[in-house]
Amino acid sequence: MKTLIILVTYNGFALTKNCLQKLSLLPDENWKIVIADNQSADGTPEKIRKEFPQVTVYELGENRGFGFANNEAFRKSFAKENFDFVCFLNNDTIPSPETLLRLTKDLEESSQKIIAAPLVKNQDGSLQRTDYRFISAWEFWTNAFRSVASADVVLHGKTKPLGNSELLTNDWVNAVCWMMPAKAFQEIGMFDEKIFMYYEDQDFAFRAKKCGYIFVIDPNAILIHLGGGSAKSSFSRSIQHDSSQLYFYGKHFGFRGKILSHSFRALRSFLRILFQLPRCIFSKSSRENVSLHSKLFLFALGIFPFKK
Template identity: 30%
Template sequence: MAPLVFVVIVNYNGMEHINDCLESLQKAEYPNFKVVISDNGSTDGSVEIIKEKYPSIKIIENHANLGYGRGNNVGIKYALEHNADYVFLLNLDTIVEPDFLTKLVDTCRADPSIGVCGPKVMNFPCQKVIQSIGGTYKLWKGIPSRIGKDEDDHGQFKEPREVDWIHGCAMMIKREVFERIGLFDERFFLFYEETDFCCQAAKNGFRIVAVPESVIFHKYRVSTGFLNRLFVYYYTRNALLCMKKNALWYNWLTFPFFFIFYQCAGFFYLTMRRGGKSTPMIFWGIFDFLRGNFGKREGLW
């Protein structure tokens, strides 16, 4: 029998994306998977629509916005309690190809050392442009980058390849990884959770692999917006937290220079493009990291 896969989706007011995502999942060819939705207190009627149109889907209502990590953890716990062999984390603003799960499971079964894997993520609606085929995360600079980002897809990525991290919009994790390292670190709340999780998995001997033959489409920047206040704050704070958790002492000899350059570039961009409205979030992110204020940050928005 095929391994049992639980597809875990976090929903937060995702009404406009429900049909695209769930209809594509219903066309999936993999014979043994279930879908569970962890709802972060949606108020747009999306929960009611899911209950009405997709009665076979399990919905866990959290009644509050738990963020990406904690919201996923709720679904992951449910999946593990119900004997999942793999947990596939999927953003609601995605559309999957019918064979996406089959390709991932086949790759993982062929190599037991693989703990985390993910598909080729394509932009939507620009379906010929790559968003990510995994990514690199070099601790000497501490800034993650996406492999294949913004490249036209000419079939240049064909074979499974080892990477440092998998895009959090679509990542599959073997049960044994959770049993060894635990769930997502909920201190992040939003951004960098997948980078940190993959670092922790790799430290514990699991391979992180991107599988280009498995394909999903992601409505880029729909989930959070880009360079808004929320993005800037969490991205700044969590970049530092991820380094604190995963870097070795000598990585800190070079990281500050890259971080300062990156943040200065961000400061200039925000000032020029957004009138400086998001700029204070850089400083709030650094300040909260230094005083250990993690999780959801209230009062800044």
């Protein structure tokens, strides 16, 4: 069985180097590592070619987002040879060969249509929840009234065992690390390239469920996720996230989905402003939070323009 591993890079060579050093311990004959570079300005492609000559680098020439980069690396790789499995892996992770081997074994041994993911931990060893529920419209909207922590409880829910196996399952798992049959990626329809960043994995998972695939977590396959992020600022991240959310709900739920997203985001930001405003005199972080949510509130109302 041959596995293709795809990493997307956008600057941050040091993180990518840490990841590739671990991946280089995998047997060359069964594993192919490719990089999709989103127009890095720090010399990432050249440095990878010099230090990891066994790794294939595709320089995409422009940054069209996470989904397009993964799709393009997949298309270019399959134009040259075939693979049984494909692994989409964040470059800000520290993957052990044992973890990736275990995930491929999960796919080989399962009689069900699964997409396998590891148990993700922070660098200090604490658990990093990567599994989620597909929540109802009411749960989504009422999360505007909740704190980030209490909203997370609703979003995550609880994992449950997959049958009698050690594997755990939830509605979907974010794309820190996905291992799946290559044919599954093609059947589900790859990543939606209209999504620049955020929600591309939830969109894919939503379609995967319709195709009968189950997301599973192997608790014995451990992956360290350092956490990096490509957006330039908290405002850039937030506005990109909100834009992708609007697209996702409009795509899957039509006009009602757009109304749901707009109203949720407007209410969320209004409440954040309301609770933080009295603290602005004494707290710089409160002033920054109010400034951020004022812009997000205007964006939710369609007043503030969005540019990538």
